[in-house]
Amino acid sequence: MTRKRQLRFTVIRSLVAILIALLVATVLIFISAEGRTFMDKLQATGEALKQMLLGPIFRFSKNAGLSFEAKRLLDIFAAMIPIIFTGLSVCVMFSANQFNLGAEGGIMLGAFVAAMVAIYLPLPAGIHPLVAVLLCGTAVSVVMLIPALLKAKLNVSEMVCSLMLNYIIMYVIKFLMNSFLADKSKGQIQSHRFLESANIPAMVNDPLFIGAKLTWGFPLALIAVLLCGLFMYRSRWGYSIRMIGINQEFARYSGMNVGKTIVLSQLIGGFLAGAGGGIEMLGRYETFSWNALPGYGWTGITIAILAGNNPYMVPLAAFFMAYLSKGCDLMATYARVPAQLINIIQGVIFLFFAADRFLSKYRQKLVVKSAEEELARAGALKED
Amino acid sequence: MPDEKKLAAEEYVVRMKKITKVYSNGAAANREVDFDLRKGEIHALMGENGAGKSTLMKMLFGLEQPTSGTIVVNGETLKLTSPSVAIAHGIGMVHQHFMLVPSLSVAENMVLGMVPQKSGMFIDRAKAIELTKEYSERFNLFVEPEAKVMDIPVGMKQKVEILKALVRGAKILIMDEPTAVLTSQETAELFVELKHLKAQGYTIVFISHKLNEIMEITDRLTILRGGRSMGVYNTCDVSKEEISRLMVGRDVVLEVQKGKAVPGRPVLRVRNLEYVNDWNKKMLDKISFDVREGEILGIAGVEGNGQKELIDMLFSFNTPDAGEATVNGVSILGCPQEKIRALGISLVPEDRMLNGIAAGASIEENVISDRAGKKKFNRGPLFNMKAIHEEADRLIREYAVLCKSRSQHIGMLSGGNIQKVVVAREFSSSPVLILADQPTRGIDVGATEFIRKKLVELSRSGVAVLLVSADLNEVMELSDSLIVMHGGQIAAYFEDTSDLTDDIMGEYMLGLKQQSAEEIGRVCHD
Numbered sequence: 075m076t077r078k079r080q081l082r083f084t085v086i087r088s089l090v091a092i093l094i095a096l097l098v099a100t101v102l103i104f105i106s107a108e109g110r111t112f113m114d115k116l117q118a119t120g121e122a123l124k125q126m127l128l129g130p131i132f133r134f135s136k137n138a139g140l141s142f143e144a145k146r147l148l149d150i151f152a153a154m155i156p157i158i159f160t161g162l163s164v165c166v167m168f169s170a171n172q173f174n175l176g177a178e179g180g181i182m183l184g185a186f187v188a189a190m191v192a193i194y195l196p197l198p199a200g201i202h203p204l205v206a207v208l209l210c211g212t213a214v215s216v217v218m219l220i221p222a223l224l225k226a227k228l229n230v231s232e233m234v235c236s237l238m239l240n241y242i243i244m245y246v247i248k249f250l251m252n253s254f255l256a257d258k259s260k261g262q263i264q265s266h267r268f269l270e271s272a273n274i275p276a277m278v279n280d281p282l283f284i285g286a287k288l289t290w291g292f293p294l295a296l297i298a299v300l301l302c303g304l305f306m307y308r309s310r311w312g313y314s315i316r317m318i319g320i321n322q323e324f325a326r327y328s329g330m331n332v333g334k335t336i337v338l339s340q341l342i343g344g345f346l347a348g349a350g351g352g353i354e355m356l357g358r359y360e361t362f363s364w365n366a367l368p369g370y371g372w373t374g375i376t377i378a379i380l381a382g383n384n385p386y387m388v389p390l391a392a393f394f395m396a397y398l399s400k401g402c403d404l405m406a407t408y409a410r411v412p413a414q415l416i417n418i419i420q421g422v423i424f425l426f427f428a429a430d431r432f433l434s435k436y437r438q439k440l441v442v443k444s445a446e447e448e449l450a451r452a453g454a455l456k457e458d
Numbered sequence: 459m460p461d462e463k464k465l466a467a468e469e470y471v472v473r474m475k476k477i478t479k480v481y482s483n484g485a486a487a488n489r490e491v492d493f494d495l496r497k498g499e500i501h502a503l504m505g506e507n508g509a510g511k512s513t514l515m516k517m518l519f520g521l522e523q524p525t526s527g528t529i530v531v532n533g534e535t536l537k538l539t540s541p542s543v544a545i546a547h548g549i550g551m552v553h554q555h556f557m558l559v560p561s562l563s564v565a566e567n568m569v570l571g572m573v574p575q576k577s578g579m580f581i582d583r584a585k586a587i588e589l590t591k592e593y594s595e596r597f598n599l600f601v602e603p604e605a606k607v608m609d610i611p612v613g614m615k616q617k618v619e620i621l622k623a624l625v626r627g628a629k630i631l632i633m634d635e636p637t638a639v640l641t642s643q644e645t646a647e648l649f650v651e652l653k654h655l656k657a658q659g660y661t662i663v664f665i666s667h668k669l670n671e672i673m674e675i676t677d678r679l680t681i682l683r684g685g686r687s688m689g690v691y692n693t694c695d696v697s698k699e700e701i702s703r704l705m706v707g708r709d710v711v712l713e714v715q716k717g718k719a720v721p722g723r724p725v726l727r728v729r730n731l732e733y734v735n736d737w738n739k740k741m742l743d744k745i746s747f748d749v750r751e752g753e754i755l756g757i758a759g760v761e762g763n764g765q766k767e768l769i770d771m772l773f774s775f776n777t778p779d780a781g782e783a784t785v786n787g788v789s790i791l792g793c794p795q796e797k798i799r800a801l802g803i804s805l806v807p808e809d810r811m812l813n814g815i816a817a818g819a820s821i822e823e824n825v826i827s828d829r830a831g832k833k834k835f836n837r838g839p840l841f842n843m844k845a846i847h848e849e850a851d852r853l854i855r856e857y858a859v860l861c862k863s864r865s866q867h868i869g870m871l872s873g874g875n876i877q878k879v880v881v882a883r884e885f886s887s888s889p890v891l892i893l894a895d896q897p898t899r900g901i902d903v904g905a906t907e908f909i910r911k912k913l914v915e916l917s918r919s920g921v922a923v924l925l926v927s928a929d930l931n932e933v934m935e936l937s938d939s940l941i942v943m944h945g946g947q948i949a950a951y952f953e954d955t956s957d958l959t960d961d962i963m964g965e966y967m968l969g970l971k972q973q974s975a976e977e978i979g980r981v982c983h984d
Contacts, residue, residue, distance in 0.1 A: 308840045310830045316819070317827060323813040327773070328827035329799040434482075442480045442525055 079440045087433050088380070091426035095419045099126075102418060103411050122409035126401035129408070146400070148278060148288045153396040154389070155357065156181060158295040159350020160374025161381065161388040162302045163343040169306065169383045170339035171319040173233040174221055177347040178371025179240035182364060183217060184210035184351025186247050189265055189362035190255075192272030192355075199271040206272055207352040214348025215341045217243070222340035226333040232340070244367050257361070264363035274357040289357035295389075298346065302385040305342075315339045319383075347371065373399075376420055379427050395420075470530075471497045471630055471661050472518065472549075477527035479513050487513035490527070491687045493680055495630065500652060500662045502672045502693070505682035505705055511665050514682070515632050518663075519551045520544035531630075550628025552619045554635045560608035564601050564618050565590040568625055593621050598654050613644035617651075631655070632663045637671055649675050669698045681705055716914045719938035722751030724983050725891050725922035726772070731781035733767055733946075741767040742778065743946040747981040749891065754913070754923040755981075756937025756955070758930060760967050764946040765926045766808065769895045772924075773805045774798050785891055799828055802890035806881055806897045808926075810873075814880040817869035821861055822850035824868045825883050857882035858908065874905030881909050891922045898932060910936060934958055941981060942966040949973065951981040 100123060107118035124134070130150060133143045160177040167174040191206040220239060224230035257266045278288045306312035314335045318325040326332050350370070355362065373395055380394065381387035399416055406413035426432050472495040479488040488510045495501050505511050516522040518529065520538035529536055531547050538544050541551070558567050565586040574585040590603040599617040607615060616636060623631055637645045652662055652675060664676055672679060673693060681688040681704045688704045726749040733742040741764045749755045757765055770776040772783060777792045784790065785801050793801075807814045815824050826846055829835060835845050850864040859878045861871060868879060877898070884892065894913060898906040913936065917923045927933045933940060934955055942950040942963065950966040950973045952958055965971040 304840065308843065310836060310841065313823070313830050313841070317816050317823065320816040320818045321813070324816045324827065326795055327775075327805070327807065327813040329794075329796040330827070331794070331796060438480075438482055438525075441482055445480045445486050 079444060083433075083437055083440055084382075086436075088427075090433065091423055094426060095422035098422050099415055099419045102415060103405075106411055108410060118409065122405045122411045125408050126398075126405040129404035130397045130400040150393065150396045150400055151292050152288050152358075153400065154392045155289075155291045155295050156350050156354040156368075156370045157373045157377055157395060158299060158388055158392045159346050159353070160370045161377030161392055162298060162374075162385055163346035163350070164371075164374045164378035165381060165383045165385050165388060166302065166306065166315065166346065167339050167343035168378055169312075169319045170315040170336060171322065172222075172225070172336060172339055172343075174218070174236045174340050174343060175233060175371070175375070176218055176221060176236035176239050176340075176344065177374045178367050178369070179236075179243035180214040180218070180344050180347030181351035181354070181370045182240075182247060182367055183214050183243050184348030185355035185364060185368075186351075186362060187213045187348070188272075188352035188355040189268065189359075192268035193266050196269055197271060199273075202269070202271040203274045203352075203356050206356060207349050210352030211345035211349040214344040214351070216344075218340045218344030219337070222337040225340075226336050240367060240371070248365060251362070251365075262363065263365060264361045267360055268356070272356055274353060289353075291353040291357040294353060295350075298349070299385055299388055302346070302388075306385055311335070311338060347374075376424060379424065469496055470494050471532055473530040474514070474518065475528050475530070477514065477517060477524045477529070479510075479517060479522065480525045487685055488517075488524070488682075489685045491682065491685070492690075493687065494690075495661050495663065496678075497661055498656060498659050499677040500656055500664055500675055502676040502679035503663055503665045503682070504672065504679055504701065509682040509705075510685040511682055512634065515551070515634065515663065515665065518544070519549060519632060545623075545626050545628065548627055548629035549632070550623025550626060550630065551632040552616065552623060552634065552636060556615050556619055558607045558615060558618060561606065563604055563606055564610065564614075565603040567607055567618055568593075568603075568622055570622075572626070589625065590621070593625055597621070597624060597651070597658075599651055611644075613640055613647065616640070616644075616648070620651075629659075630661045630663070632665075634665050636664070637666060637668060645671070669701060672701070673698065716936075717918060719753045719917070721753040721938070722920065724748040724750050726783070726785050726924065727982075728772075728783045729781055729982075731768070731771060731778050731783065733771065733776070733778045735767070741946050742771070742781075745781070745946075745948060746979075747941060747948065747951075748983045749922045749924050750983060751890075751922050752917060752920045753938045754917045754925055754936055756933035756940040757924065757926045757943055758933045758940060758963060758967060759928075759943035759949075761928050763943045765895075765943055767946075768943075769805070769808070769893055769926060772893055773803070799887070802888065804884040804887055804889035804892045806877075806884050806892070806894045808895040808899070810877055810880050815868050815876060817867070819868065820865045821854065821859065821868050821871075821879055822846065822864040824879055825850050825853050825864075828883060828887055853879075853882040853886060856886075857912075872902070874901035877901050877909065878905055881912065885912055885916060889916075889921055891924070892916065893924050893926075895926045896928060897925070898927075898929070930960060930963060934960075934963070939981075941978075944969045944972075948978050948981070951978050953980065 100119065103122045104115060104119045107115045107122065109115040109118050128134075128140065131143060131147050132140045133146075134140060160181055163177045163180065187210045188206045191209055192202070195205070197205055217239070218236075221230070221232040221235035224235055225232040251263055251265065255265055256263045274289045274291050276287050277290050277292065306316065314325065314330045315338070317328070317330065318332055318335050322332060325335075354370075377388055377391040377395055380391035398419060402413045402416035402419075405411045405415070472493075474491065474493040477488050477491045477493070478486070480486050491510070491514060493503075493514060503511050503515065513522060517524050518538065520541045520543050523537075523539065529538060531549065536543070536547060538547075559570070565583065566581075568590045569586045574582040574589070576582040576585075587603040590601065593599075594601050594603070599621055601614055601617050601621065602610065607618065610618075620631065636648060640648060652664075656662060664672070666672055676693045678690060679693055679696075679701070680690050681701065683705060728748070729746045731742050731745040732740075735741050743764075745764070745768060747755070757768070759765055767776070771778050771791065774790065774793050774795055782789060782791060785803060788801055790798060790801065790803070811817065816827070826835065826849060830841075835842055835849070847864065853859075854861065854864060857878045859871070859882065860875050868876060871879070881897065892913070897909050897913065910932070913923060913925070925933060925936055937955050940952045940955050940958070941948050944967060949969065949971070966973075
């Protein structure tokens with residue numbers, strides 16, 4: 075099949091999957107919409123869909139109609155920061171065929187370590203957040219050694235191991251917070267305030283003009299995308315990771331060190347998740363008060379699958395997920411449709427992306443077309 | 459001359475019309491092929507590897523679905539969506555690689571999926587045995603109902619397969635290279651049985667490359683070439699030469715011109731290698747030999763006599779129970795492949811799809827897999843893409859790989875071109891020893907010729923080559939000297955291959971003869 079057809083197929087397939095997910099969502103919204111008559115329900119559904127699809131970046135007003143809202147777009151950008159990092163983390167690990175689900179615990183641990191550095195390790199501004207983020211990444215990398223080494227040495231399932239690890243991380247952090255680190259003067263479990271020097275400064279912060287805040291974490295996330303893409307497609311380590319993911323036997327036969335590379339992929343995945351947690355914590359919060367897994371790691375898995383494990387596609391997928399999540403929130407607020415709907419939409423998209431045979435007949439048609447053209451061309455050449 | 463005699467429609471049990479099959483990797487395996495079977499005939503389906511024979515038969519057996527075209531069985535147009543549909547219409551297949559459960563008895567294998575029961579929940583073994591005996595007698599196919607499949611000889615396994623199809627009501631039997639695994643004695647026996655089946659009104663499709671067998675047993679033959687039908691002929695009307703020309707299309711002389719070898723010092727030394735596999739079968743029994751610089755040492759033998767295990771040991775996919783192997787004095791057993799490659803050992807693996815390539819990656823990514831870490835291809839932490847592109851383009855050019863570009867997915871290429879990519883990588887890493895395991899299996903004539911020439915060229919430039927091949931012509935043609943493996947042992951060593959004949963080889967390959975330890979010992983050049 076030609077490259078152009080391949081691309082066309084991928085794009086069409088993605089759009090159809092998203093469309094089906096939205097259709098399913100529409101049906102569910104309709105069922106849960108308020109209203110006595112069919113028409114009432116239909117109207118409520120329309121209102122809810124409008125909020126979900128347009129709400130994230132437009133404002134509705136009676137007289138002016140739709141108007142673009144820069145603040146809301148910046149909010150989406152801000153929401154993209156942590157999920158770009160977890161998306162990249164999952165991309166790297168899944169590329170090596172390592173189904174490590176530890177990005178969720180990783181981002182929480184990263185956030186926690188960042189908070190500790192921000193509170194207890196006074197450093198000059200500028201250096202402080204940098205050190206904090208590097209330490210977060212390293213800490214999570216070290217923890218990821220557990221599933222990675224168990225897999226490489228004893229062939230223990232990294233999926234089960236990392237999944238359990240998430241809860242161990244969460245409860246250890248809760249234990250430390252409850253027992254030792256909480257600010258006892260406050261009514262809830264939260265840490266002491268971060269030192270001023272640890273803040274990741276805002277890039278856009280104009281409360282009077284548009285009331286939005288976007289930290290330098292966003293360009294950092296985009297730089298991470300670039301570095302991750304270079305690593306995966308332009309370096310020998312990324313190459314080894316990808317080859318192992320495609321055919322481990324081939325990689326072994328070619329003389330690559332499979333065990334080492336499996337460990338490496340999970341160390342890098344851990345670092346990215348940890349760094350993401352740190353950047354999120356230092357950019358958005360003044361105290362550490364997370365008492366449950368934040369969910370960014372799970373979203374990261376969806377993003378990696380949407381992006382086809384290609385780091386360069388991660389920002390796009392992250393934008394889509396952040397947009398959808400914002401839309402569902404708005405829908406819940408203004409149209410009284412449960413925000414949990416986003417999980418269903420995610421689930422359906424997930425299903426169609428993961429389904430190998432989805433639209434395979436259409437793909438087969440394109441393949442046959444390409445093969446016929448090629449044969450015709452070969453025939454024409456021969457006659458010349 | 460094509461068979462022009464028209465028959466009434468009802469005399470055909472199968473008519474496949476204008477069958478086209480395009481696989482999802484874009485390869486067109488069949489193009490508008492017509493194929494029909496008359497009741498009670500033995501019909502040969504011939505063609506080179508990759509001509510589309512298996513694909514055509516898979517469609518008749520419901521394993522694959524045609525992209526276009528119709529299949530008519532006994533006058534009824536059918537959609538054969540799965541083997542069970544095919545079986546229900548009386549079509550059975552005897553696969554080249556037997557589909558039997560080795561740990562079960564012959565009778566149990568016979569009734570798999572249609573088990574006779576007693577008291578509603580237990581397997582009625584007595585009935586299974588009775589059924590097996592009944593069919594065995596009726597069709598003159600002798601099997602031992604109570605023996606475990608793993609203990610019976612290959613010939614009997616094949617009979618079990620045939621009986622399995624017959625028990626399920628098959629009237630049309632597709633036999634995929636049935637004689638490939640048989641000794642000549644067993645082949646003769648099989649032919650008697652097939653004639654017997656034919657006399658009883660059964661129709662048989664006989665897939666084979668062996669011209670003598672085709673001439674002996676078949677009534678008609680269909681020849682495929684490059685996925686197209688080259689016509690249907692009455693076997694008695696065509697000569698072997700004609701068939702051969704139709705199959706290959708040109709008179710390819712696969713005689714590789716090679717000068718006399720001037721062997722240097724030994725590169726690979728193997729001493730007393732022993733290995734017992736997981737099923738307690740001794741696969742390697744005190745194997746010792748040397749391969750010298752500038753010579754091609756061939757290993758001939760019926761498949762499954764320890765060749766695969768030997769290569770696995772030499773490339774460190776497995777470790778032997780005893781013995782040693784060195785390359786230029788360095789022990790190689792149990793080393794990581796990284797070190798094996800650093801020592802200058804290359805392997806053209808037996809199964810290229812299993813470990814020879816990463817099918818989802820590009821040609822370029824496949825061709826640099828053993829050298830991606832080399833200084834030449836890296837600039838600091840990143841790849842030197844220019845150097846990598848140049849290397850890939852150079853190898854594609856030198857090894858005449860037919861492709862659109864270096865970034866094309868390798869899985870889209872034909873078998874021959876995939877093998878060329880594997881060979882390009884393995885031959886271009888300046889090896890001191892090449893292990894070539896079935897280097898031309900299942901690929902087209904052009905690619906075969908090319909790869910053989912390259913192999914000879916390299917050996918003449920001083921590389922030591924160990925060639926394992928099930929293709930007798932290939933080992934005899936290419937090897938300077940030759941060993942025959944049988945039952946995990948070296949059965950014979952021939953220092954000079956020029957006056958060897960198929961007959962002599964056959965006797966050693968089948969274990970009818972065995973050279974003395976002294977004669978075999980000459981392969982170690984101490």
